[in-house]
Amino acid sequence: MTVPGDKSISHRYAMLAALADGASTLTNYAPGADCQSTLSCLEALGVQVERPGPGRVTISGRGLGGLRAPTGPVNCGNSGTTMRLLSGLLAAHPFVTTLIGDASLTGRPMRRVMAPLTEMGAHIESAEGGRPPLVVSGGALHPIAFAPSTPSAQVKSAVLLAALHTAGTTTVTEPARTRDHTERALAAFGVTVVCEDHTVRLTGPQRLTARALQVPGDLSSAAFPAAAAAALPGSEVTIDAVGLNSTRTALLNVLRRFGAEVEMHVDTRVAGEPMGRITVRHQRYQPLTITPADVPELIDELPVLAAMATFGGGLTVSGAGELRVKESDRISSLVGGLRALGADATEAPDGFTISPLRQLTGGRVDAHGDHRLAMAFAIAGLGASGPTTIDGADIVAVSYPGFFADLERLRA
Ligand code: S3P
Numbered sequence: 001m002t003v004p005g006d007k008s009i010s011h012r013y014a015m016l017a018a019l020a021d022g023a024s025t026l027t028n029y030a031p032g033a034d035c036q037s038t039l040s041c042l043e044a045l046g047v048q049v050e051r052p053g054p055g056r057v058t059i060s061g062r063g064l065g066g067l068r069a070p071t072g073p074v075n076c077g078n079s080g081t082t083m084r085l086l087s088g089l090l091a092a093h094p095f096v097t098t099l100i101g102d103a104s105l106t107g108r109p110m111r112r113v114m115a116p117l118t119e120m121g122a123h124i125e126s127a128e129g130g131r132p133p134l135v136v137s138g139g140a141l142h143p144i145a146f147a148p149s150t151p152s153a154q155v156k157s158a159v160l161l162a163a164l165h166t167a168g169t170t171t172v173t174e175p176a177r178t179r180d181h182t183e184r185a186l187a188a189f190g191v192t193v194v195c196e197d198h199t200v201r202l203t204g205p206q207r208l209t210a211r212a213l214q215v216p217g218d219l220s221s222a223a224f225p226a227a228a229a230a231a232l233p234g235s236e237v238t239i240d241a242v243g244l245n246s247t248r249t250a251l252l253n254v255l256r257r258f259g260a261e262v263e264m265h266v267d268t269r270v271a272g273e274p275m276g277r278i279t280v281r282h283q284r285y286q287p288l289t290i291t292p293a294d295v296p297e298l299i300d301e302l303p304v305l306a307a308m309a310t311f312g313g314g315l316t317v318s319g320a321g322e323l324r325v326k327e328s329d330r331i332s333s334l335v336g337g338l339r340a341l342g343a344d345a346t347e348a349p350d351g352f353t354i355s356p357l358r359q360l361t362g363g364r365v366d367a368h369g370d371h372r373l374a375m376a377f378a379i380a381g382l383g384a385s386g387p388t389t390i391d392g393a394d395i396v397a398v399s400y401p402g403f404f405a406d407l408e409r410l411r412a
Helices: 007-019 033-044 080-091 111-119 153-163 181-188 219-231 250-258 299-309 321-325 332-340 371-381 393-398 403-411
Strands: 023-027 048-053 056-060 096-100 123-127 131-137 168-173 193-196 199-204 212-214 236-243 261-270 273-281 288-290 315-317 345-348 351-354 363-366 388-391
Touching: 007 023, 007 033, 007 056, 007 080, 007 153, 007 181, 033 048, 033 080, 033 393, 080 096, 080 111, 080 131, 080 153, 111 123, 111 153, 153 168, 153 181, 153 199, 181 193, 219 236, 219 250, 219 273, 219 299, 219 371, 219 403, 250 261, 250 288, 250 299, 288 299, 299 315, 299 321, 299 332, 299 351, 299 371, 332 345, 332 351, 332 363, 332 371, 371 388, 371 393, 371 403, 393 403
Parallel strands: 023 212, 288 315, 363 388
Antiparallel strands: 023 056, 048 056, 096 131, 123 131, 168 199, 193 199, 236 273, 261 273, 315 351, 345 351
């Protein structure tokens, strides 16, 4: 099977294509609502976007600093990546933009991007508590040396997108490694960016060259069928053309630690992004512990790992307080949902524990407007003795519109 194009990479290619000189063509662009939000935001900022067929997008770049003032609020939908990365771009444009989002996004913290962008010279106002809407008044910026206390690829990327427009050298030094798609995408569009250990250095301004790029499959979407195969006795799944960037593959090691047999083969590299095939086969159940050091590279996969651990082995996660400010409070909603399905699960301030010793019964759960929770509950439900009903399950369209159809095909 294959999975939809990578969400993180799609956002970045679209934004960089909008800034490039010339027209870029993207293939296997993520079909989920989040990446469509990025395209419609770019259109609201004067960028011409064509959609000639499924997964194909042509973006006519406006050149560095060439975005136009929008005529109304720019709607990021459910997408935190869209709002945070666009804040970085807009910080360098000399006009005022109001960024809004849906109810989930309106509850999410934005100070983490406001602080460094303000330090660079932008003016950004938010609602109470640093929440959206954001009103970004951009203009000429100055470079900074930024060392965030919490690792975040979105924050790093917002600063790098601002730095691209800014005369001088900006550095971002992170306390731990985070996904490096922005760095690789910048290089693919012709920008010189220097990465050493956990520091990224970018000297602006630099212009970008339009490109034709293929987006690899999203390993965070592949995580759902992969975890199902690891959990269900007698199962095996092979996923082709999936992104295998080493800042994203921690999941595969965790599946091995869980007892699954995992093969990974990189067969090509597109714009610096390795892609290839993975095969995951059930073997046995072993207990899993996810420590604070594991969390940054696994953050999006923790809901499905919790679902997988209900089959056997169990799971303890700590140092993952960040889960509370994702698309939902992914600690209390996840634990509450798995308990409703019969799991023995307990919440901690910065994590949770799933005990291995109880088969799920099934039942009724709410997706809490969170695509990854809807999919995690579906995987958990595969191991239950009775049926599982997920209210609000159509939220999977945020990242993986064909999720239920794919799951049904795999089951057959
Ligand atoms: C993302 C980074 C991560 C991740 C999110 C996508 C990105 O968020 O959870 O789904 O595309 O940069 P943080 O930067 O908040 O850790």
